[in-house]
Structure formats: C-alpha cells, structure tokens
Amino acid sequence: MRLLIGLLLAALFIGCNNSTNDKKSPLAINSSQNDAALKDSANFTSIQWLDSLDKNFGKIAEGQKLEVSFSFKNTGDKPLVITRVQPSCGCTIAEQPSEPIAPGGQGTIKASFNSEGRMGVNHKTLSVYANTKLAQVHELHFEVEVEKKKW
Numbered sequence: 476m477r478l479l480i481g482l483l484l485a486a487l488f489i490g491c492n493n494s495t496n497d498k499k500s501p502l503a504i505n506s507s508q509n510d511a512a513l514k515d516s517a518n519f520t521s522i523q524w525l526d527s528l529d530k531n532f533g534k535i536a537e538g539q540k541l542e543v544s545f546s547f548k549n550t551g552d553k554p555l556v557i558t559r560v561q562p563s564c565g566c567t568i569a570e571q572p573s574e575p576i577a578p579g580g581q582g583t584i585k586a587s588f589n590s591e592g593r594m595g596v597n598h599k600t601l602s603v604y605a606n607t608k609l610a611q612v613h614e615l616h617f618e619v620e621v622e623k624k625k626w
Contacts, residue, residue, distance in 0.1 A: 477588070479600075480563070485534065485617075486568075486588070487518070496531070503514075505611055511532040517553075517558045517607075518553055518554075518556075518606050519551070519553065519606055519607060519608040520549055520550075520551025520552065520553040520554070520555050520578070520606060520607060520608065521549075521550045521551040521607055521608055521609070522547050522548070522549060522550065522551075522555060522605060522607050522613065523548045524545065524546070524547050524613070525547055525548055525549060525581070525604075526544075526545050526546050527535070528545070528613075528614070528615055528616060529617070530543065530545075530616070530617040530618070531617070531618045531619075532617060532618065532619040533618070533619070533620065534619075534620045534621075534622050535590055535621060535622070536590070536591070536621075536622055536624055536625070537590055537591060537621050537622065537623055537624045538590060538591050538592055538624060539590050539621075540587055540588065540589055540590070541587070541588040541590065541619055542585070542586075542587055543586045543587070543588060543617050544583050544584065544585045545584045545601070545615050546581060546583050547576075547581065547582055547583070547584070548579070548580070548581045549576045549577065549578050549579060549580050550578075550579075550582075551578060551607075551608070552578050553578065553606070554575035554576065554577055554578070555572070555575060555576040555577075555578075555580075555582075555606065555607070556558060556575045556576075556605060556606045557572050557584070557603060557604070557605050557606060558575075558604045558605065558606070559570045559594045559602075559603075559604040560584055560586075560601055560602070560603050560604070561601070561602040561604070562586060562599065562600070562601055563599050563600040563601070563602075563610050564599070566588060566589050566590075566591075566593055566599075567586050567587065567588045567589075567599050567601070568586065568587050568589075569584065569585070569586040569601055570585040570586065571584060572584075576594075584603055584615065586599075586601055586611055586617075588617075588619065590619070590621040593621045593624070594621050595620065595621060596618065596619075597618065597619050597621060598616065598617075598619045599616070599617050599618070599619075600615065600616050601612055601614075601615040601616075601617075602614060602615075603615060
C-alpha cells in the first residue's frame with residue numbers, strides 16, 4: 476500500500492513538473508512585469524481617480540453584499556500597472572485589472588463587501604499598488620452601516 480501511494484505521489488509530482496516546464500505560466504510573466512514596473516522609475520506613470528476616494532453607502536441589511544467600484548484614468552505616458560489591490564480585512568474581496576492600462580485608458584477597481592456579522596458602521600480601505608510617480612500605494616475608502624436583519 477505504501478509503495479502504491481509513493482508511486483502515485485511520484486507520478487503526480489512528475490506530471491506537475493512536466494506541465495510547468497512545457498510552457499511559461501502567464502502569472503509568472505505578469506509577476507516579473509509587475510515587479511519591473513514598480514522598481515524602474517522609467518516605467519512610472521500617473522493616475523487620476525475619476526470617483527471620490529471616500530465613499531459612503533449609507534445603510535444596508537446584515538447579510539447583504541455591497542458592490543463597490545472606483546474608476547481611474549492613466550494620465551501618464553507609460554502603461555499603468557496595478558500590481559495588487561489589498562482590502563483591509565477578509566470581509567472584502569477586491570478585483571483589479573488583469574492587463575496594464577494604456578496611456579489615456581481607463582479602468583476600475585471593484586470590491587465586494589460581505590456584511591454578514593458586521594453590524595454597525597464599517598470603515599474599509601482598499602490599498603492599490605501601482606507604478607505611479609508620486610505614490611505607489613493609493614488608499615481608497617468606503618463606509619457602510621450594517622443594520623441587524625429584521626425577521
């Protein structure tokens with residue numbers, strides 16, 4: 476039995492190694508491009524936020540999911556690379572553009588806030604990491620008051 480398990484694990488390991496050696500993962504390519512964009516000042520650009528950086532969504536019922544978005548424009552002359560969007564806690568899931576934004580192009584940072592168990596006023600932050608000249612971390616804020624479910 477141990478021999479069989481060992482052979483299965485070895486086959487799985489070899490199969491995984493072969494599949495990753497055959498072609499480069501798009502994530503690995505994007506990761507190195509992202510790293511270069513943040514480190515090389517020749518790749519820096521500028522961003523203009525088209526929405527307020529602070530949003531108040533009023534009141535919602537507990538358990539409701541709140542969809543949030545922040546629009547921006549690349550106002551520089553290099554591609555804008557959003558390398559990461561980090562929510563302030565696990566109750567918020569963020570999405571970021573998967574491709575660089577061309578000069579003059581626009582994009583959106585989206586997030587979904589799960590209000591389950593989050594009664595009261597909630598102040599949330601999205602930290603956006605990008606290859607921008609003045610600041611490489613942009614703070615987006617939203618506030619929502621979660622009311623107890625009414626049965």
